[in-house]
Amino acid sequence: MDIKIGSRTFLESEVANKHKRVDLYKKMIELAPNEPTDQERQDEAITKLRYMQFRERKSSSATLGFRIEAAQLPGVPIQKNFKQIRTRLQVRRALRHFCGTDKVCKQLAKRLRHIRDSVEASSFFACHEIVGSSVLLIHDGGTNPTSNKEVKVGAWLIDFAKCHRIEGGGKLTHRRPWDLGNHEDGYLIGLDNLMELLEGNEEEEEGNDENNNNNEERINLKFNEEKEIINGK
Template sequence: MLDPALRGVTPNFIREIQHRNEVFIEIQDLLAEFPDPSTRAIMDIKIGTRTFLESEVANKHKRVDLYKKMIELAPNEPTDQERQDEAITKLRTRLQVRRALRHFCGTDKVCKQLAKRLRHIRDSVEASSFFACHEIVGSSVLLIHDGGTNPTSNKEVKVGAWLIDFAKCHRIEGGGKLTHRHPWDLGNHEDGWVGGEVTLRPRCFLMIPVYHYLVAMVR
């Protein structure tokens, strides 16, 4: 990212590589600071109220795999018709992350440090000129820590969080600006990336609720 506001919250770009008529980019190895796989925990979470482009809304193809994921995470969510079809469209997918986030953090020490890091990322995003004029869809926050799950451990804990996956980002035509907070309506390109709620909603994953939820877990 060339945006100064995002420096340090996205992986560093190293170089562009061409291989067999394909172009790849080499970026910073975010796992290099966490070399021990026995203590390392990694979570990659999609951010926003939707992970699909507006152009994908027209895709009415129903998928069995998405239905299975839905009933595994939210058994009461499917409608009667969806239960009969045993399939749903991409527009209907939702994720429940509260329990997984608690398990991932393991200790209050990790929660506190991740909350601090996520607050920094949120402030960077709100100051970013790139985010102001781009629809951010399908991006993730990558969380890493080496704190383990022992709450009484005095081990020095290292945590990290970075923004990744910007392949679906699109610049808004006509010089428009996005808040990343307003509800999405077809055509307004809002993505709910930052959000405005102060508690973690069960059907989407927003930066502000994630921060507040981590703080709540250690109160």
């Protein structure tokens, strides 16, 4: 399973990029026909920033700090139909389906905890923004909950093409909300929530979905404020 980590999935340089793209507009209306503004419908094009922030809000990136990009199980084609999975319960069910058993979920969570602790202690991560990176989760197919067979799992950080050192000697928390210029990416927010969902259970997530919906409302309000700032209003 490929999971994109971070609540911000675009580089800050994209804020100044006003080039509008037809292909991204088409991708947007495929996912959400009512999303474009009147001006965007007239232009039939949007900026990359607009599309990336739309994808963050439409998925779980904005609220959980990560989103599932793709997954593959034995004997079936690779699955990429995760674009509108965004609530905690939906994500938990997708993770559980991939893992098959609680044993696999908890072993992957243990591996991710080790990664999270290493990232927090790393001087490299403290001074680099990590955008567009993913966690690759793998297990050996131990889907039988009554089996005594040893289950092998793995988790690796991948895709660091958009990893950049921040200027001025500052340090990132990878947990603070992003504001233009602070370079925060929400990387650790994503790892924290991913571990929590792997370790949790479905009953807990049903109770958490109401809080998640409230978070989505706040995200939408913040997005509208940011759009006005970016557009110079």
